[in-house]
Amino acid sequence: MHNIQCDVAIIGGGPAGLAAAVSAKKQGAQKVLIIERDTALGGILQQCIHPGFGLTYYNEELTGPEYYGRFIKQAESLGIESLLDTMVLEVQPTGKIICVNSKYGITYVDAKSVVLAMGCRERTRANIQIPGTRPAGIYTAGAAQRLINRQNEMVGREIVILGSGDIGMIMARRLTLEGAHVVAVVEIMNYLAGLTRNRVQCLDDYDIPLLLSHTVTRIVGNERVEGVYVAQVDENKRPIGETEEFYPCDTLLLSVGLIPENELSRATDIEISAVTNGPVVNQFMQTSNPAVFACGNVVHVNDLVDNVTLESEIAGREAARYAMGSFPQVKRRISLETGNNVRYLCPHLLDIADMDEQITLYFRVLAPEHNVTITAKSGDAVLYKKKAVKVNPGEMEHVTFKTGEIPASSDCVRVDVTKEV
Amino acid sequence: MLKTDVLIIGAGASGCAIARELSKYQLDVMVADKNEDVGGDASKSNSAIIHTGYDASPGTLESQLVVAANPMYDKLSEDLEIPFERVGAILPAITDEQFEKLPSIKEKAFKNRVYDVEYKTAEQLLKMEPNLNPEVKGGLYIPRESIIDPFLLVVALAENAQENGVSFLLSTKVTGLKIEGDRIAGAETTAGPIEAKYVINAAGLYCDEIAHMAGKDDYYVNPRKGQFYILDKNTSCKVEHIVLPIPTKLTKGKLMCPTIHGNMLVGPTAEDLTDKVDKSTTREGLDSIETDVRKLIPKVNLRDSITQYCGLRPNRNPEGLHVDTYDDVKNYVNLSGIRSTGLTGSVALGKYVAQTLIDIGMKAPFKTNFIEKRKNIPCFHKLSRNDQNLLIKQNPLYGKVICRCETITEGEIVEAIHRPIPARSVDAVKRRLRAGMGRCQGGFCGPRVIDILARELNIPVTEVNKNNKGSYMIAGKVR
Amino acid sequence: MQEKKIICTVCPIGCTIAVKGEGGKILSIEGHTCKRGEEYSANEFLHPVRILTSTVRLKGSDMPLMPVRSNKPLPRESLFDCMEEIKKTEAKVPVRCMDVIIKDILGTGIDIVATGNAE
Incomplete structure (x- = not known):
């Protein structure tokens, strides 16, 4: 059996893993190893050939390959090692990683700390239980994106897209530019799931109809998709029978949400949040297993890769400190409470050490709202207060404060998004 | 022109089991199927249970075949490397009315010579199956009800048959039978004509259409749709046994059981149709599964579903499993009415049909070099x-x-x-x-x-x- | 006179801005809440431009495609014509990020450049 020792092992070589690796190395970790199942680094960004990345992190607009290309360049110059075409089979609670590839066979990696950066996967037709037949021609948007942008394979010609997530809208434009006809984008909610920018540049630019408060009620076709029934939904998201209409098409793309990919994390016995479906982490992106850190979409599904990069830099830095024995001594734990119109907070809790740390809590709202005040409070202390003209579940919000501002008498910080009256 | 001693029409569980059984004889055997793969239609969309026959109609051929087949699976699954597990079934009575039915169910099992059915108290059942409805009054335990990988069963039977000389003509639809006097001379197929000394109709859902080609119109088949849920291996509420409802006069009802690979299977519905290609799940059907199974397993979480599918049982009208031979079509065996227990019964049916062929005059010595075992792909x-x-x-x-x-x-x-x-x-x-x-x-x-x-x-x-x-x-x- | 409703993409607020104009001149802008929105909507009204991203065939590599983009935003109305040029084009290894794949596409003065690397 092949054995490898390292300081920090990172599972996943997408944007989260790359940023964590670069940051761990810069922090001083000697040997940093990325384990990646694909034949190349870059993760999902390899198929995200569209622009829109880096607007906040680099202050310029890059495509997916350009964005991760910059991190690969850094990783190479820093001497970060990677094990490509390698699937991790198991992460043991001790932190030992068992992985496999064609070259070395079963490989054991012993690391002083581990960073989970496996990203997420797409929700499927079965997850949302669309009735009907099971023909060819039903793809998740990401699978279709891979086929078209990496494998040079066109998925269909007449397309209905269910879900107004960003990948769905981006695929609507991509398919249109390649000569396919996108019949409609169908969204069950009465608001857009993705970014407004993508609605304008991917749908409106090409006159692709967006049907809000609609859903696909049935799939038709025995061998290949022949069409779908689409109906309007009522306020309880139940289809209204008499509004059902048949849309002929040969392909149904699904952009109906992402789920953090935590099969490996579950096996390590770390605590998983029921809301985000990802590991529970503190502000160091440390999980309930002190040697295991996590970042990016494996923790919570982010809207922008720029945010993934920021939190992954923290995970990498802290994993390096843990590996080198310079991790801060935690003095007390602060719980974080989701108040009004807050779906979750990430990190999920704060472990306070002696230093006065700058904290950023990311979150998503439950429902869209205009003219709100976002607050973070601890006991009587208001740690953060800001007005926002618009909040939307499709776009992440954040609050920032310093740990020193949390009153000694309080062990909780609560975040609320309240409508101004 | 293609020539064979025996032509089997249909490569589902029945056709493949017959093919494997006949491959023990010195015979040329050919299996034709319209689909691109073995596994037929009904054989690949069912509850993947190997039944004991405890609830069959006593005295029927179906009862005989299922009761005979069940014990064969221990050796067969080992020989052919098919995942198989004797998890056992429980039949909990939730209402007093259901409780009163238990003795008659046990008696029926007895008549079917399934002697190992046992009564269990509510306490015993809840210990065996903690997620069971706590209102359970008591129930029956049927230890030899088992689960199998239904796809691999058919593939393994086919592969072993092929290794023993059977030819499989896939993507080959039988379009007509050539009748000469009181015999079938052969079949017309989309791959050309096939001359055959004996023809076996194992076409499942389409067996009435093949029978019609042989001049037999004494029954017809309508599909009975069954919809199923498969749940994630990590679903919050699991069972370890096949949990069966007490049947009503109208239906056998909907069950929940583990699959051989650790998922949960929930279903099926039973909806009579006329369209043999309507393999679509419906909102109403899926919702009815939830309502019914909750009575047995209140905490079942169908939101953890990773797929939903539907199978079509070939429902014979009039009902009943038949293996028919005819005086006016002497070299023809017609199988019909093979439904939910067809997967289980297939391996006994193979032997039964081989004997039927001998009864109608087929002469063939055994092979001396039959290969009994099949190696699966390394897992x-x-x-x-x-x-x-x-x-x-x-x-x-x-x-x-x-x-x-x-x-x-x-x-x-x-x-x-x-x-x-x-x-x-x-x-x-x-x-x-x-x-x-x-x-x-x-x-x-x-x-x-x-x-x-x-x-x-x-x-x-x-x-x-x-x-x-x-x-x-x-x-x-x-x- | 022409009137267009433009959804602003400068920030997540996404104001709907009504722009009126005639013959390449703006007559009025309403509904914006900031200076950047005003600028954005004027540009969108007069000459909307977009970055075009796509792929070209790649020779000499295991990867069948090389991702590409326009190095500056192209006039929106030219995107489909540019796609026709891109479809005809082939790149050969080695390709480095920002290598010019199509120079001055359709005389726009804008280049189509590689966004990936291939040895």
Whole structure:
């Protein structure tokens, strides 16, 4: 059996893993190893050939390959090692990683700390239980994106897209530019799931109809998709029978949400949040297993890769400190409470050490709202207060404060998004 | 022209079991099926249970076959390397009315010579199955009710038959039977005519259409739709036994059981249809499963479903399992009315049909070189780390995991594509190996499997199908 | 006179801005809440431009495609014509990020450049 020792092992070589690796190395970790199942680094960004990345992190607009290309360049110059075409089979609670590839066979990696950066996967037709037949021609948007942008394979010609997530809208434009006809984008909610920018540049630019408060009620076709029934939904998201209409098409793309990919994390016995479906982490992106850190979409599904990069830099830095024995001594734990119109907070809790740390809590709202005040409070202390003209579940919000501002008498910080009256 | 001693029409569980049984004789045997893969229609969409026959109608051929077949599976599953487990079934009575029915069910089992059915108290049942409705009054335990991999059962029977000389003509639809006097001379098929000394109709849902070609119109088949849920291996509420409802006069009801690979199966509905190709799930059907199964397992979580599917049972009118021979069509065996217990009964049916052929005059000595065992494709994720490593050293493709949910390697996929009964489509790979059968439902491995199929079969990607002809996955090249 | 409703993409607020104009001149802008929105909507009204991203065939590599983009935003109305040029084009290894794949596409003065690397 092949054995490898390292300081920090990172599972996943997408944007989260790359940023964590670069940051761990810069922090001083000697040997940093990325384990990646694909034949190349870059993760999902390899198929995200569209622009829109880096607007906040680099202050310029890059495509997916350009964005991760910059991190690969850094990783190479820093001497970060990677094990490509390698699937991790198991992460043991001790932190030992068992992985496999064609070259070395079963490989054991012993690391002083581990960073989970496996990203997420797409929700499927079965997850949302669309009735009907099971023909060819039903793809998740990401699978279709891979086929078209990496494998040079066109998925269909007449397309209905269910879900107004960003990948769905981006695929609507991509398919249109390649000569396919996108019949409609169908969204069950009465608001857009993705970014407004993508609605304008991917749908409106090409006159692709967006049907809000609609859903696909049935799939038709025995061998290949022949069409779908689409109906309007009522306020309880139940289809209204008499509004059902048949849309002929040969392909149904699904952009109906992402789920953090935590099969490996579950096996390590770390605590998983029921809301985000990802590991529970503190502000160091440390999980309930002190040697295991996590970042990016494996923790919570982010809207922008720029945010993934920021939190992954923290995970990498802290994993390096843990590996080198310079991790801060935690003095007390602060719980974080989701108040009004807050779906979750990430990190999920704060472990306070002696230093006065700058904290950023990311979150998503439950429902869209205009003219709100976002607050973070601890006991009587208001740690953060800001007005926002618009909040939307499709776009992440954040609050920032310093740990020193949390009153000694309080062990909780609560975040609320309240409508101004 | 193709010539054979025995032509079997239909490569479902029945056809393949008959083929394997006949491959023990010195005979030329041919199996024709309209589908691209073995596994038929009904054989691949069912509850994957090996029944005991405790609830069959006593004295019927169906009862005889199922009761005879059940004990055969211990050896068969070992010989042919088919995943099989005797998990046992429980039949809990939730209401007083149901409780009163238990003695008659036990009596029926007794009449079917299923003597090991036992009464269990509510306390015992709740200990066996903690997620059971706590209002349970008591129930029956049927220890030999078992679960199997239904796809591998059929594939294994077919592969072993093929190794013993049977030819499989897939994508070959029988379009007519040529009758000469009181015999069938052969069949017209989409692959040309086939001359046959004996013809067996094992066409399942379509057996009435084949019977019609043989001049027999004494029954017809209508599909009875059954819809199912498969739940994630990690679902919050699981069962360890096959949990069956007490049947009513109208229906056998909906059950919940583990699958042989650790998922949960919930269903089926029973809806009589006329359209033999209507394999669509419906909102109403799926919702009815939830309502009914909650009575047994209140905490079942169907939101954890990773797929929903539907199968069509070939329902004979008038009812009843029949193996018919005729004086005016002397070399023809007609099978009909093979329904939910067909998967179980298949291996006994194979023997029964072989004897029927002998009864109608077929003469064939046994083979001296029958190969009894079949080796399955190495199952990477079930091996020890050491054995996994050895396998990779022999063939590095076993080091490349393609399906991450079920940990299926490229080595396994390539082997499935090149087996004697080859996997030529995405679904055929999935049925044999479970690549794409996990929680992401092929979102990750699907695009990779398409490319592997195209490469190994040396065909353009546009010719890679999901299943049968017309189910193309890729519409063309982008560039 | 022409009137267009433009959804602003400068920030997540996404104001709907009504722009009126005639013959390449703006007559009025309403509904914006900041200076950047005003500028954005004027540009969108007069000459909307977009970054075009796509792929070209790649020779000499295991990867069949090389991702590409326009190095500056192209006039929106020219995107489909540019796609026709891109479809005809082939790149050969080695390709480095920002290598010019199509110089001055359709005389726009804008280049189509590689966004990936291939040896």
